[in-house]
Amino acid sequence: DAKTTQPNSMESNEEEPVHLPCNHSTISGTDYIHWYRQLPSQGPEYVIHGLTSNVNNRMASLAIAEDRKSSTLILHRATLRDAAVYYCILRGLDSNYQLIWGAGTKLIIKP
């Protein structure tokens, strides 16, 4: 699986939008982009995933660059409960559905 690069941490104010970037310059044509988040002392929680087109769900939006070498997870209105480590992961079709975890971005929400 290709590698991803994320900032170590980001801060945002409560009730403001948050844009979490992820670089994946070595992504292959069949790699899906997955985002998970992990709250303190809990298992990871699926957030969203996509291949080429931008995706929206009740939790977030995923904006994928046209060349697919980067993506951005968008939380439209952050709350204190969104404080977590956010992981951007690439998963290939032949990876036995394994997820290779990087260090992630620790999102700090200020009240």
Added chain:
Amino acid sequence: GAVVSQHPSWVICKSGTSVKIECRSLDFQATTMFWYRQFPKQSLMLMATSNEGSKATYEQGVEKDKFLINHASLTLSTLTVTSAHPEDSSFYICSATRTTGTKTDTQYFGPGTRLTVL
């Protein structure tokens, strides 16, 4: 839907004893289950991948005789830490994938089990 549970949520044991952790998919059949370990302030490390009815595939550096994995049914996988030592103290997390027809879903994670070995 797609809920994964783990039991126990935390356990403290003496050095040299064995500990069994259960991972269950509550509302779906899990074709594949994964076991991870996470040390404080670190990311998840994949330990092994298991498919129902077959032997688990362990990642490099993970001792299969120490971390016994049994995936006896499509809804249950167990991880047994044998002869546990303080360095095995960690947060153990399982996940499961769901297949509907020919489409395989993403991974759904359990809440984790905190193991402390004294």
